[in-house]
Amino acid sequence: MYAIQWPSGENAGALSLADVTRVLTVENAANEHALAAVLAPQVVAVAKDYSHVFAASTTFGKDLMPRVAALLGTAQISDIMAVESANRFRRPIYAGNAIVTVETDPAATIVGTVRSASFEAAASGGSAPIEKASVNVELPTHTRFVSVSAAKNDRPDLQTASRVISGGRALGSADGFKILYSLADKLGAAVGASRAAVDAGYAPNELQVGQTGKIIAPELYMAVGISGAIQHLTGIKDARTIVAINKDGEAPIFEVADIGLVGDLFQIVPEIEKMIG
Numbered sequence: 001m002y003a004i005q006w007p008s009g010e011n012a013g014a015l016s017l018a019d020v021t022r023v024l025t026v027e028n029a030a031n032e033h034a035l036a037a038v039l040a041p042q043v044v045a046v047a048k049d050y051s052h053v054f055a056a057s058t059t060f061g062k063d064l065m066p067r068v069a070a071l072l073g074t075a076q077i078s079d080i081m082a083v084e085s086a087n088r089f090r091r092p093i094y095a096g097n098a099i100v101t102v103e104t105d106p107a108a109t110i111v112g113t114v115r116s117a118s119f120e121a122a123a124s125g126g127s128a129p130i131e132k133a134s135v136n137v138e139l140p141t142h143t144r145f146v147s148v149s150a151a152k153n154d155r156p157d158l159q160t161a162s163r164v165i166s167g168g169r170a171l172g173s174a175d176g177f178k179i180l181y182s183l184a185d186k187l188g189a190a191v192g193a194s195r196a197a198v199d200a201g202y203a204p205n206e207l208q209v210g211q212t213g214k215i216i217a218p219e220l221y222m223a224v225g226i227s228g229a230i231q232h233l234t235g236i237k238d239a240r241t242i243v244a245i246n247k248d249g250e251a252p253i254f255e256v257a258d259i260g261l262v263g264d265l266f267q268i269v270p271e272i273e274k275m276i277g
């Protein structure tokens with residue numbers, strides 16, 4: 001198994017994964033900021049000798065891989081959740097309401113994005129060498145980096161956190177969300193949000209969980225004031241334990257919750273925080 005390393009070193013963790021035997025690094029000043037349009041031809045140059053080219057189904061992977069597939073003249077398999085053979089995979093469709101098994105031409109390079117939440121974490125303990133890959137391709141000039149504005153916080157990353165507390169429309173405002181941040185800090189949890197909460201401006205876009213947000217698989221997921229729409233549940237299908245707080249005992253979220261608390265979140269959340277101390 002091979003991994004490609006970006007100059008930013010963001011995927012330096014690839015070195016220590018048990019089954020990674022080599023890490024290829026592509027040195028090019030144009031890669032200072034990871035732009036899918038610029039990286040795709042370089043990935044293709046490195047990857048054309050390989051049978052499979054995969055990236056995680058993150059926002060970045062979903063941006064990069066369709067370009068890689070297009071340049072290789074093949075179709076992409078999105079959101080792989082199970083591998084049945086070298087060219088046969090299962091993936092969700094209709095917001096996770098159905099699972100489809102797809103097969104690709106084994107003669108073509110197989111390009112896909114993988115739902116990391118559907119797989120066990122790879123074992124660590126490897127020490128793969130880093131090798132420089134020489135890539136000599138013309139890079140596109142139609143896309144260039146202008147600036148980045150990203151919110152920084154010290155909380156765990158939503159996509160990898162073992163505990164996540166998400167809030168919905170019921171929080172009522174960005175100020176209302178503060179009670180979740182406070183509880184999350186005590187629990188060492190990441191904060192997520194429903195789309196309704198994001199659309200209303202209560203929480204930033206990058207916190208959205210669900211079909212059009214992040215797909216996550218934490219040990220503990222607390223859904224606070226979230227109704228449990230199918231598009232939201234798609235994002236937490238693989239969560240180990242789901243705790244729901246909702247004042248409506250008939251809310252669909254209780255159908256998937258392992259623990260349900262029926263009541264006003266503005267009373268329950270501070271009580272939980274007090275209990276934790």
Ligand SMILES: Cc1cc2nc3c(=O)[nH]c(=O)nc-3n(C[C@H](O)[C@H](O)[C@H](O)COP(=O)(O)OP(=O)(O)OC[C@H]3O[C@@H](n4cnc5c(N)ncnc54)[C@H](O)[C@@H]3O)c2cc1C
Pocket residue numbers: 167168169170193194195196197208209210211212213214224225226227228229230231232235245246247248251263264265266
């Ligand atoms: C194509 C498409 C993609 C979508 N993608 C996503 C996605 O990625 N993620 C996502 O989340 N949604 C997504 N949606 C939207 C989704 O259908 C729902 O509209 C959304 O999830 C609802 O958010 P909510 O549960 O916060 O709000 P609501 O459905 O309004 O639910 C609010 C809940 O809070 C409860 N409540 C109210 N006050 C209190 C209180 N004081 N204490 C306790 N409980 C209270 C209510 O009983 C209710 O159950 C998508 C929709 C479409 C069409």
